[in-house]
Amino acid sequence: MSQIATASTANYYASNRLPSYAVGLLLVIAFVLSWGGFSFLRPEGAEDGVNLPLVGVVTALVFGVLQYVTSLIVEGSRRAIDRTVTLLVTLAFVLAMIPLLSLLYTVVSLGAERFDYDFFNYSMRNVVGEGGGAAHAMAGTFIMTALATLISVPVGLLTSIYLVEYSAGNRLARSITFFVDVMTGIPSIVAGLFAYSLFSLILGPGTRVGIAGAAALSVLMIPIVVRSSEEMLRLVPNELREASYALGVPKWLTIVKVVLPTALAGITTGVMLAIARVMGETAPLLIAAGFSNNFNFNPFSDRMQSLPNFVYYSYVAQGSVPEAYLDRAWAGALTLILIVMALNLGARLVTNIFAPKYGR
């Protein structure tokens, strides 16, 4: 006790710790060192300026070493390691943000070029160079996604009702759960190959129609709907069901009038996320629905263009004026991202506004 009393000149608990400004100071030193190093060591007559990304990398390295050594001397090895790991974790985050921000920036800046009236109102019929639009692709995407939703939501929702309300964990339920997991892992292109084979056998080889695309998308969508709805139905408190049975309500009415409305917000969110997921699928539609420059509102005959495929073909088959095709591809990518993000944000809003609040 007396030892402590005499030793504590300033703040005992803050001794052997780096002051809070030390990290900032070290960072500045590291930056100055690396920037200076690159400026002075540049070969004579080098035209290009200092390579900024390289300076960033070297700064991070120098800072890491400086911080480790300083911390080792002042605070000991345990804190030195702790600080280094903090730096690594933060760097991992910064590193990952670079491509993601670059992606968003390029899509927005390059996509804005052709994000105009024509793009939303014209098809690519008889367009070889500039002009034209993706209205036919958007129509196709909406038709096929709507059909896929029409197939997937009833099947997926009923399956999840069976799993939660009726099965009581029997053999059939366990195998359904297992195979839904298997289905979640089907690569999208395999789903496309399946839909193509199916409709080739029915309608003759080489058939590529909108409904085949919708079937491929359903194969991808059903497992997502089942998983999310199942989770939501399981969250409905059993007391609600029991209260309903106690009032003499039959089971099916209990499900329709009590269980489903309680879980509705969650189910809607799941369905919207599933729609967002399949709307961006390219590969299955490339295989099953093909590619077209024209409007086609009939999913049962002829090929049908979709927005992701429009982007793909504009990029792969750049025609006589590559610039115009690339601009259209970027505008298509921007549209896709906006739709997907709107669906995602909408799904979140539904959860936040309509989800039943328990307690708290």
Place this chain on the structure above:
Amino acid sequence: MAKPASSPSSTPKVTQRAADRIFAGSARGAGITILVTLAAVTIFLLAEGAPALTADPEDIAILDGQPFLAYVTPLVFGTLWAAALALLMAFPVAVGIALFISHYAPRKIAVPLGYVLDLLAAVPSVVYGLWGGTILAPGMRPLYGWLEENLGFIPLFAGPASGTGRTIFTAALVLAVMVLPIITAVSREVFLQTPKLYEEAALALGATRFEMIRMVVLPGGRAGVISASMLGLGRALGETLAVAMVLSATGVITVNLISSVNPSTIAANVALSFPEASGLNVNALIASGLILFAITLIVNSIARWIINRRKDFSGAN
């Protein structure tokens, strides 16, 4: 209402309404539909893929006279190679970000960051492909030149460096960026489920933040992180367009990361060849799709097995 219950001694008879039976039946029917669909996927792919295996290789143009196995081996190699590279790059970064969001960043930043990552997981693959092909590939050229010059003695960087930057390394980088949000999202959830009391106990015993994470958070989250990366691997294996739009493929087996001669992947090969294919070529491509299906099935089963084995110890399910 006026009548008393008929016989209290026997179990009361549940009245089966027609509506009840119809509803239960349709729910069960929907479940069976899923099983039938999956069986149909397998059967149709087998039926359409089988002719490629039995037919004379000379009759199938894309096989170029070689047996089917010789055609598909480089593709299988490319698929596994690109996915493994992607996972190798994405895994440490994803775990880092997950830790950053769950334990390092202040709450105010962490929640919006979680939203942003969820949004990025939803960006369509064709957009990643477009970005990879037009922005990333040209941007990687200086790095490839430097690698060839300075590290050329390692077979991975033997070169000659690709002039377009459309190499398997660029493709793997795009795949890594794509699976990053998926692995991060799951890992973050798992890390957040560490019991608060354990964390506080470790800190109270004097552990630094890293020691607390190493001793409390990581052991509890291990199974979840592994299954998350398996999910990411499954996504990378089946990814089609991002690879097809970025890679310039030649169908060889090589570990050279930076040259213009690269192995293709099954999915990308199908996407590139299918629109022009006809006759037996279609069957050959479908057979290769079946192989991809089998590979992803194995990877996903392993992930599921790991999750189930550790179910009781973690919140990874």
